[in-house]
Amino acid sequence: MDASHARTRTRTRTRTRRIALPLAAGVCAAALTAGCSAEPAPSAAPERSTAQAAAPLAANDLQDDYQTVIRNVLPSVVQIDASQSLGSGVVYDERGHIVTNAHVVGREKTFKVTAATGGQAVAARLVSSYPEQDLAVIRLESVPDGLKPARFGDSAAVEMGQIVLAMGSPLGLSGSVTQGIVSATGRTVSEGRTGGGTGATIGNMVQTSAAINPGNSGGALVDLDSEVIGIPTLAATDPELGGSAAPGIGFAIPASMVRTVADQIIKDGKVTDSGRAALDITGRTVLDDEYEPAGVAVVEAEAGGAAADAGLRAGDVITRLADDDITTITSLAESLAGRAPGDRVTVTYVRGAETRKAEVTLGEM
Structure with missing residues (x-):
């Protein structure tokens, strides 16, 4: 085994966080019945020939599109090498700022960065990390x-349905590209804390069928206009298969949030305006008599915060936020992730044996 293969094998265990999703049971089958007539009419032959001639042309056009996007974007994708991990990043500006995932940089402060297209490694330092959104910015020394943002x-x-390409360094294979579509938008996904995860709950994520593997985190999810529409961050796992990968289900942080966070970090050295809603409480999940999650107990309601101003206090158990049932800290975070600071919502909670409601104007995380 050469050194490059050894490096690949030892780097695969970190830096693309995985989440557990319940997957619907069942199998879909499609019967290929169109055009199965044993004796087609003579007039059908020219039409079939025209379609057959057009198909290679369309495939060639799409292939050309793919290759154009790769030529345009891959030079802007880098491999980030920390002391104990490997991930990807995207060149953000001509000053050498690179945006990536917070879980890629972890607790590290210095890195070696290599362009996906090759060349010598360049030293880089952490500017700031924002684990709440699983984003970070580093800067080349x-x-x-020829640096290309x-x-x-x-x-x-x-x-x-939009065609997308995912670019990065899966399993340490620098400059790799996978292809898929946008499977859904507006997903809210919670990341685990195991294996270096940030535990972040992230809203408005782009779901994609493009393969996202360890090492892809922090790279680029790109459309056919050669624009980055997201930062690949999470790959799903199937709990029924012992937590193994669920192929074709990955998530990327949308470009708008990437710009919001990166611009603040570059300007101020930190995130000063998260745009994320908060109740301004410290809470914990509570269980019912059957040991099932049943709500979020308020451990502390920050003075002057959203919950405290609405009359909530320590000991209250939140069971509903607007139309969302709240059973765990994660479900509360997911409900808040889809809202904005200043939104007014009804919070249902239990105090003693009494169920109450309060109108809360959400604060900012």
Whole structure:
């Protein structure tokens, strides 16, 4: 085994966080019956020939599109090498700022960065990490010639069915590209804390069928206009298969949130305006008599915070936020992730044996 293969094998255990999703049981089968007539009419032959001639042309056009996107974007994708991990990143500007996932940088402060297209490794330092959104920015200590910032697209324009490419360093294989579609938008996903995860709950994520493997985290999810529409962050796992990968289910942080966080970190060295709603409480999951999750107990309601101003206090158990049932800390975080600071919502909670409601104006995380 050569050194490059050894490196690949020892780097696969971290840096693409996985989540557990319940997958619907059942199998779909499609019967290929169109055009199965044993004796087609003579007039059908020319039409079939035209379609057969058009198919290779369409495939060649799509292939050309893929190759154009790869030529345009891959030079903006980098491999990030920390002391104990390997991940990906995207060149953000000409000053050498690179955006990636917070779980890629972990607790590290210094890194070696290599362009996906090859070349010498360049030293980089952490600017700031924002684990709440699983994003971070690092900066190259010297900016190489030809550094090419990526173009970030409009997250609001992303649609289901859109063809996308995922670029990064899966399993340490620098400069790899996978292909898929946008499977859904607006997903809210919670990341685990095991294996270096941040535990973040992230809203408005882009779900994709493009393969996302360990090492892809922090790379680029790109459309056919050569614009980055998201940062691949999570790959799903199937709990029924012992937590193994659920192929074709991955999630990327939308480009709009990436720009919001990266711009603040570059300007101020930290995130000053998260745009994320909060109740301003410290809470914990509580269980009912059957040891099932039954709500979130308020351990502390921050003075002057959203919950405290609405009359909630320590000991109250939150069971509902607007129309969302709240059974765990995660379900509360997911409900808040889809809202904005300043939104007014009804919070249902239990105090002693009495169920109450309060109108809460959400604060900011």
